[in-house]
Ligand SMILES: Nc1ncnc2c1ncn2[C@@H]1O[C@H](COP(=O)(O)OP(=O)(O)O)[C@@H](O)[C@H]1O
């Protein structure tokens with residue numbers, strides 16, 4: 001059976017205009033995601049993960065200076081859609097997003113139920129209130145919340161429950177792709193684990209395609225089929241999760257892996273000294289090179305993307321076109 005590519009992003013750029021110059025938040029990012037798979041996007045804070053999500057959903061602030069590339073979704077280049085068509089046919093109905101800190105963005109003076117049916121009624125003028133309520137009950141079940149909580153106000157729910165409610169809201173339209181921006185980072189460990197189980201269940205039962213944004217590579221491992229590592233606005237590695245967790249390639253990815261505590265090994269945790277460069281006039285060469293222990297002469301030039309075996313991609317001069325390590 002041929003694999004269906006749901007999302008094919010090519011040379012995506014999103015730059016913001018500021019007084020000090022242009023912020024290259026998403027710089028020439030390309031990747032493909034198969035239907036039914038989960039892609040985890042990982043990397044330190046400020047590396048452009050949220051900006052990548054916003055670029056895909058066309059949720060753009062006013063101060064954009066560059067927004068280009070192509071986004072083929074389900075066979076169509078949605079970058080070419082007008083804003084109106086994008087709003088009508090793509091955002092929420094086909095690609096839904098659970099924004100960062102969304103559990104705190106529910107309207108405090110509105111019952112959960114009313115907040116959940118609102119987008120359904122707005123997007124489909126023929127939908128009856130009864131049908132919308134049925135669907136909302138259904139998605140509440142899917143995320144494992146008791147349906148009598150629908151009549152409650154947000155403050156009557158715990159943080160973890162509110163987070164599930166926002167996920168239910170995103171699922172209500174039965175979207176093909178759901179983008180979750182740091183869905184569990186504000187939750188305690190147990191609630192995080194429960195949420196990951198809910199997402200796993202949804203993934204398996206409904207074959208939903210997810211993009212899971214997280215700065216926590218441990219959380220990512222729960223759900224991810226593919227891993228994308230962002231560094232300073234660029235996607236420096238893209239790999240299947242199995243392959244990544246046993247053999248990450250980019251020196252930055254390896255450092256991220258070494259910073260995750262594991263139950264099995266009693267290893268010394270590493271942290272990555274230094275910080276990512278400014279995204280205004282970032283270095284000409286490899287953006288990671290200033291922090292990289294493996295840097296050599298070539299790193300003063302901008303690395304191109306190398307395809308490795310298993311279809312993994314890495315942006316690092318240590319690997320040549322054949323995927324062989326040249327300077328490790
Ligand atoms: N509207 C904006 N205007 C200017 N800079 C922005 C804007 N939004 C985000 N940025 C900058 O873009 C970079 C990437 O941010 P973001 O995508 O939020 O990273 P992450 O989600 O990985 O933490 C950061 O340097 C951030 O300050």
Ligand SMILES: [Mg+2]
Pocket residue numbers: 049050051100
């Ligand atoms: Mg973010």
